[in-house]
Amino acid sequence: QKEVEQNSGPLSVPEGAIASLNCTYSDRGSQSFFWYRQYSGKSPELIMFIYSNGDKEDGRFTAQLNKASQYVSLLIRDSQPSDSATYLCAVTPLGNQGGKLIFGQGTELSVKP
């Protein structure tokens, strides 16, 4: 079992729709959860982070965390073609491994005009 798992996609949604990206993790002690966006040929860009159970909203983005079920999700409302990118879920492990991020393989999102 991979430490952080994401569907590779591609996930295709029409412009204006809600895109839902999911991520599961295996280490129950994981502390912080991050969503990055990576355009082709570019470096990852931090979208948002979450570390408490529940929802966290930032503009068109909402991150959801459920530690009991060990999943974190990212919702993108009113999706735009410019949102087309690979979305990376990252997790910080517990304890003395703190500092490093463990990444999922990423979900490719395509928003069609």
Place this chain on the structure above:
Amino acid sequence: EAGVTQSPTHLIKTRGQQATLRCSPISGHTSVYWYQQALGLGLQFLLWYDEGEERNRGNFPPRFSGRQFPNYSSELNVNALELEDSALYLCASSWGERLPPYNEQFFGPGTRLTVL
């Protein structure tokens, strides 16, 4: 505020050579992280430096090494280059805190290393 900077943008080496990659963190950040993004393998953690010390390393051979300077900049050295070392090498920086919400990592543009 200036972001994380990396140099060079591209680096071409031949098998067996050594490569040196450089990173300057965001002003005020004390932690620097190195990641490798090879085609089809995703982002893999390489090294973490904080306050000049190596704090953690990933599952990479010892020929991957680095250091952090007093100004918090860092360099990554890869010795005895192999073909499979060809990848995008990303540097990230953070405040150095292990606990949220101060442990966000911000990435630089990366160095594309090609080993021929």
